[in-house]
Amino acid sequence: MRNRWPWLLALTLVSLVLGLALGATRIPPSAIWLGLRDASADAAPVVRQLRLPRVLLGFLVGGGLAVSGAVLQALVRNPLADPFVLGISGGATLGAVAAISAGLTNPWGVPFAAFAGAVLTLVLVYRLSLVAGRRLDSGVLLLAGVVVSSFAMALVTAILMLVDATRVQNSFRWMLGGLWAGSWTTVGMVAAYGSVPLIVLMVRARDLDLLALGEEQARHLGADPERVKRLAYLATGFLTAVAVATSGAIGFVGLLVPHAVRRLWGPLHRALLPSVFLAGGGFLVLADAIARSIAPPVELPVGVVTALVGVPFFALLLKRRLA
């Protein structure tokens, strides 16, 4: 497993094929291929309009969350950090629940409201963390994330007590997270808003290696820690916001995937970030394929699958580490 790229490309390919093939009805790979090439083929509508956007959304969201987790773990120098520690999921939930409760029916409405809520949280947490001075303190950042998130969730609870049952049900469905909102619109949204932070983080990958050593050490080796921290915080925040806005707070991808990839191939970010993107994307698409096909027509929330697969895997990693 010395060379990582064949493994990661294989994972990507397998996940994409299985993601397109599995579901309420199974489609053999040959029919998928036909459906992708020929718009009049039998499988074309399902493959093109339902599965392909869903699979692509899953891949982008999984990759984005995994990159976001990897960067935040270096930023707050805590391997237990995940994309949601900064409270962004709380703000997104508030935005989405408010939109659903207000009876917004436009397909753009809910993800857009969630995104607005997430970005608002991002700015609020950032401002709170700068209260103490010009420095962005990672410890204060975590604390501000928890506080703002709790505040948002309190508002969510209050809203849910006041609206009628169907809207509560729809809100809960959103809060569980999942890729059922996958459409070409959401894929476009994630690709458009997610690409800039991804590129920024990849370009700054070496600075993240230095930041992981601690701020003082990073500066002695030539990075400007304040700038790197701000950039990393805003980029991961944006990435998380767009992921949560389109598919809710899907857990474990952002925590586990960076760990697994680091253990296999080391922590240097120049290779870690693209690896984590592919592995996170592949992992989430596979998890979603399982969630769709385990008891059709019922769809399990994909977060249930990521947790069920992820936790034993995590336990295994920890055990190997201690051994």
Added chain:
Amino acid sequence: MILRGGGLTVRYPGVAQAALCGVSVGLGRGELVAIVGPNGSGKTTLLRALVGSARLDAGQVEVEGRPLADWSARALAQVAAVVTQREDILFPLTVRETVELGRYARLGSLAEPGAIDARAVDDAMDRADVRGLATRRTDTLSGGEWQRVRIARALAQEPRVLLLDEPTAALDIRHEMEVFELVRRLAGEGIGTLLVTHHLNLAARYADRLVLLDHGAVVAEGPPAQVLTPDVVSPVFEWRVAVTSWCDGAPQIVPLKPGE
């Protein structure tokens, strides 16, 4: 002077007494200067002030004649390397990868390290005697090995100034002597070296100059024989000492037992 600090004053919030109070030091090319003094005398604060890690309440630092504030972190890292007192490992790298971090300040953000960088890394590992550990993971190293790896990383920066904060604190005699020998050799190659140490006797034998700090101020400064006298050392460390002389002429401190 390659590095000069004038009137450096540092206060930590909530502490009445200044950690550093109007201290001035200079470091010339190829000079080895040791900062010595009791615990809490301001040695580490002085070192941090000289590289911009401690916020100055007064005074200023110049590197190669230019105010420190004019240096970007990247430009400064190409001139000055720092080995801090301790550094915990969050995500362990291999030794070679760790030393390569010393080249980052000279690499473009998308450029791959080239032959020059590889040579500098090899050379740094040779000088710090860690070439044999190149593929080891840093979380499997002993305290002494880790310290030497961090010195190698600093050397990979190809600095003109090297600042070390108690680099031998965790080392046994052999490794401690090897660090002092290495530092002396580096000074011989023209690197201005500032060393914070508790080891008065080794400082006396290796350093060109000592700066003795107490309560954040310079008590004495100059060649070891001038600084390490019983009259100067005893009151600062609040313990009676005698001073003898080793055959190379360096003064050596012997702390006295009560009644001696």
